[in-house]
Amino acid sequence: MRGKRLLSIVACSLGFCFFAGAAGADAAAVMEAGQADKVMEAGQMDNAMAAGQAENVMAAGSTVVNTDRHRLLRDGKGTGRDAVAEAGSENMASGEAEPKELSLQERIQRILHPEDFMPPKPAEAVMSSDDNMIMGGAVATQEQCVRYLLRNNPYPKLNVSPQELVAYYYEEGSRVGIRPDIAFAQALKETGYFRYGGTVVPAQNNYCGLGTTSATVRGAYFATPRLGVKAHIQHLLAYASTEKPDDNIVDPRYDLVRNSYGEKTLNRWQDLNGRWAVPGVGYGQSILNDYYKGIINS
Incomplete structure (x- = not known):
């Protein structure tokens, strides 16, 4: 009986690992496809919510945006939870106030077209005939x-x-x-x-x-x-x-x-x-x- 119970526990563990791996693969596929309008799936949402940043997490060409002022390159940065936690720590250390919340579409535009959010350059003075x-x-x-x-x-x-x-x-x-x-x-x-x-x-x-x-x-x-x-x-x-x-x-x-x-x-x-x-x-x-x-x- 003890042997059967042990086998059952091992089988459940393997099944859970397989499920978690598949969920991570699905989320990575969504990110690599550049589908910025989809929220990360299969367990990644839970991780983001646990950090209190679910609505700030999105993918656009392997880029995760935490706040308007902080961008984290997900490649080589560990899991989505790690990236969110890192950004949160950075905000707390700097003492900066949270910026005004932008919609998902506005954040996507900020990533894809950053030049639209840059302040205009001062106009160059033009010499007159005088x-x-x-x-x-x-x-x-x-x-x-x-x-x-x-x-x-x-x-x-x-x-x-x-x-x-x-x-x-x-x-x-x-x-x-x-x-x-x-x-x-x-x-x-x-x-x-x-x-x-x-x-x-x-x-x-x-x-x-x-x-x-x-x-x-x-x-x-x-x-x-x-x-x-x-x-x-x-x-x-x-x-x-x-x-x-x-x-x-x-x-x-x-x-x-x-x-x-x-x-x-x-x-x-x-x-x-x-x-x-x-x-x-x-x-x-x-x-x-x-x-x-x-x-x-x-």
Whole structure:
């Protein structure tokens, strides 16, 4: 009798294992088929309910979603119960509040099309026709100028802080009506983001190549960074306006330009092509597209 009872227990155990294995195989088949609208069957539902996550468990290309913020790859993660428990522990450890409940269809869409749930990227600033003009008011802020400089060169070779230098451009440019933000962009181009490395050296405080007529001629020297900025702004004014600045002229080539142009003026940055730099093909366009555009989008 004892032998028969033992055989009966073994048979029941084997039958239960066979049933559990078949149930697991059925659930895996549902998941591999990508049938996200079916809840896991044959014992898996009980496991999920035991963890309190039955309605959050679904399959989509072997992926189990626990919450809106947590996705668990089921492959190699153990059973469905393990995956749910792991996600629950992660929520408790982080202390995050449960997100708003989404419907099953919304969760499926979140998995299949995650790009639809991404926040929109900020629109890139578009330059206007006014940005072609040498004279005018600033559009970019001083903070944008500093941020763009330091992003491209964290250690500029300057005799003042980047913030001070930018402030000089805005003060001197606003004084005579020259666009200070684009004038600063021109300085970035002329100095290679204040890395220098060419004919002009940092000690000159010469930010626009004033007087540098060849590879052996260093050009003008200015005692302070502010005077260097003032000379740069005045040189732009000599091209763009017939009106002289009210304060002292520190640009050593101001009169040379004014006497050459007479009543004629250059209005656009592109007009500096072949004049400020020789041959200077695309010189003005490069100031706007390669430097100023980066500033207003920084």
